[in-house]
Amino acid sequence: MKTRILVIGPSAHDSKGGMATVIEEIQEDRKLNKTFKLDVYPSYRDGNKILVLFYSFFAYCFFYFTKRNYDIYHIHMASRGSTFRKGYYVKAAKRWGKKVILHIHGAQYMEFYHALPIKKRKKVIELLKSADCVIALSKEWKKKFDDEFGLTNCLVIENGINMNRLKSAQNSTSYHNHTFLALGRLGKRKGSYDLVQAAEIVSKEVKDLKVLMAGDGETQEIQRLIEKKNLQNYVKVLGWADFPTKLNLLKECATVVLPSYNEGLPMAILEGMAAGKAVISTYVGAIPEVIKEENGFLIEAGDINALAEAMIRCSTDGQKLEEISRNNVKKIQDQFSMEIMHKKLEKIYESVL
Template sequence: MKKILQIGPSVSKAKGGMATVIKELTESSLLSQTYAIDEYPSFADGPFLYRLFYSMWSFIRFHWIYQGYDIFHIHMASKGSTFRKGYYIKFLKKHKRKVVLHVHGSTYKDFYENLSEKQREKAYSIWAACDKVLVLSDNWYDYFTQIFPNAKIVIVENGVDVETYEAANTGRFHENQLLFLGRLGHRKGAYDLIEAMSLAVKERPDLHLFMAGDGELNEIKRVISQKGLDNHIECLGWVSATERLELLKKVGILVLPSYNEGLPMAILEAMAAGKVIISTTVGAIPEVVKSENGILLEPGDILGLTKALIKASQVSNWSEQAVAVNPQLIREFYSKEQMHNKIKAIYDILLTEAKE
């Protein structure tokens, strides 16, 4: 059986979407029928010095273990992640190994456009060296094929475990219960949402918002209290996968008013659970959320967000349609099975090429 090594943030010592994707690929029942898949942690959350030494030691140790694998599936985001993974890619291509680069990170476009010319050349060489580069959406494909024309780019959308999240669909629309799921801070629009809630509760005093995620927890709590919203907004901090499912059972609406995104797992999970979506016209979100299954706004449109909270929290033919349509869309286009089948096809092609 051929062996695949997933390289990226530690599943046990890092938070976020990349770690989730790595865990699901490593444990995939579909992929494991053909491939033996292991995870190799190249990064862990923590203080700066801890992260630095963890990353350095991981790369050194990698030289001792890489020979047992046939394909290296490297998960990369923006900033330091790009250049750290560049060392792995350069080493592997020097030793004529097959490399799949899987690009995550909602701010990658902004990151690239702020690089110096020398840094752009380095990023270009990283992308061009890989045997396949996986991006999350049509939007990203169009952008990256322009700036990295020699890279072998293909689209592989994020996928969710449909059965797991359909279990959070209680069949009842909890119209006044809202959920924010993501890093607490400006980029995800957390402060905009608090401001919009302060306006929306004047018309809908029964609205209740759960805010779940890591980030600027203390500052978020301070702003909530400052605006007198302690009875309307519950700030939970980071939640586990089990706790996330329980929250999805309690709510009817997911709100993610982000300024930058790729294809957020939170939106796909909430859609699979039959929730109405309120989000923004950034990244690949407009490819998934349309007028029939959610509401999209421009980032920073607080008045529009206020109106969206009020509209979405009313039982109507539109909300009932969104609740019914969203699980169907996920099952058809964004399931874990769809994603893993696409990745298996890529592995198969690369191994066929290696034999030639």
């Protein structure tokens, strides 16, 4: 009889972001579904605070009364409210005598933890220690979790990419070296304002510069900054991009740029690499574990001049971009493919029983 696994997290269809993408890939993996009886349960969906509150409450109630017949509960969890909402799911599953895997996402998890009162910090530690396994997205995160929380149950699984979905972007002939793409939520944490300021510098040297910013978040504020600097011809705010739109944008650009101040292991970077794009990013989170000299350019977060210099280098050195493109496709194939991620996950499922 197959092991029954319930994957719990944001709705893959009604939520945005990397966590929903990871869950969708698990849900659609034929090998995992052949080996295990695997179901996905949406505990959260995007919306205003009232919608989120009601949806989360009724999702938990329905879970509590109808989802007791699984062997493993694979719970995806981020910081802030996500941690405390998922705490109810963990407590219920452990009360039923079941195995629990906590899969930690969220770029600012340690900042969230350190901002909590001492009593709530203790509750977070108790929650993490109660799980049979905690999954960290990188070696750096595992070390932080082990040191800060005293964990002995933490393992590393990097995010993985379905390369087949992005293959057409690798072979695109419509891209331009002067086109840059930023994917994900726009705001200060993602370095979105820095990117606009860097574009102002680059535009003086690269006359056909194009910076495409595809994401939700502080879109109106970013647009106002673009207009204030008269950069409408160079920088475009596109709003959130679904996958078909994202694929078309990746075909058009040569470089994915993510000048973040906090990150874990961003799906945007891995997707860009899988699409054969160069990467410009920062020395934060697990990014330095992935981006080396042969894969792109890393700068210190907040260094606008360095960001501009990296963008100019990408705009002018086509030979370097071609070399990076080949390296990035190979690196994803060898280290960060969805198949590799799911093989590691399969081993964890088998080990916790």
